[in-house]
Amino acid sequence: MRVRKNLIPALLLPLILVLTPGISNADTTAPALACVQPASTPNEVGTLILAAQVQQLTSTEWGIRQGCFKKYGLTVKTTSTTSSTIGIAGVISGTYDLAATSPVNLIQAKINSGFAGKIIAPKHGYSTEELARAKREPFFPNELLLQTALIVRSDSRIKSWKDLDKKKIATQTFQSADHAGLLLGMRSEGVRNPKSEILSMPPSQMVDALKRGDVDAAIMNDPFATQMVLDGGRIIGYPQTFFAEPGSAVVFFSSAEIIKNKSKEMRIFRKATLEINKLLNKPENEASFRKVVVDITKVTPEVAAKTRMPLMMEKNVTIPEIAYIPSKLKKVGFLKGRFDLGPLFFN
Secondary structure, three states, X not given: OEEEOOOOOOOOOOOOOOOOOXXXXXXXXXXXXXXXXXXXXXXXXXXXXXXXXXXXXXXXXXXXXXXXXXXXXXXXXXXXXXOHHHHHHHHHHOOOOEEEEOHXXXXXXXXXXXXXXXXXXXXXXXXXXXXXXXXXXXXXXXOOOOOEEEEEOOOOOOOOHHHHOOOEEEEOOOOOHHHHHHHHHHHOOOOOOOOOEEEEOOXXXXXXXXXXOOOOEEEEEXXXXXXXXXXXXXXXXXXXXXXXXXXXXXXXXXXXXXXXXXXXXXXXXXXXXXXXXXXXXXXXXXHHHHHHHHHHHOOOXXXXXXXXXXXXXXXXXXXXXXXXXXXXXXXXXXXXXXXXXXXXXXX
């Protein structure tokens, strides 16, 4: 399988980044905030800078606007990046305090560059029921069953996983959970040594790339996946149903060095994030969250209204929760030997 990567800075090279200006963190003028505020103004604890792709910033931005960090005296500022690789590199260099990615990408960063990232808090994940349902057809038109889907154009001849052999396929990150799920999906239909070409690109660019025919298929996540299916894209399946197990799919992480200097801020971030996640699982907060999706990702209100609400994780990530990952990575040749998950955790 040939791989062509975008020109993304290597993890250990000096970071030459043009930072996207931080997304506005001003609270809305809503009469009541979802996070109940203390009677008196809390003492300022400090500031954390979080970097992530726009679709991964939505829950934190919602929490900022709802006063969920402010109530503890913590200021959180956000900036968007085009890939999780840039987020990891930014944490390594100290440009950012936190970033968001999958546990798989953290494992790969440790293997490939020796980066000892530590999970601070979970974002969203999958339930047993979600994963089981998303593996069964029918796949409803204009509606996603998981946050990430493999999508083709409506006129594509690709009808199944085996048809992806010798095709150009876009994914966010090489050797990621999505990439592994793609290979396992193809393997389930007898394609064990695919000759497909894998291209890495941000989800925000996949819609246009797929429409232009630059790629034959794309593994894209919401809200851009919903945008594509509303524009006529057709869902082939969900790579994570072949790879993931119930639990966290995306996490916030930092480095040991940054945590050493900002341990209190990190603990508050984790506490507030778990509170945010719990609030976002409540139907009464759905409308305000969808508004943030529009503001942050710049998709239309129609797309945001159709975007699947993620299952937010309300408990800290544990070793048993992600213990399946090394064996799955070995199965597709992305990992050799043993991998100790213990150092990935911030206690």
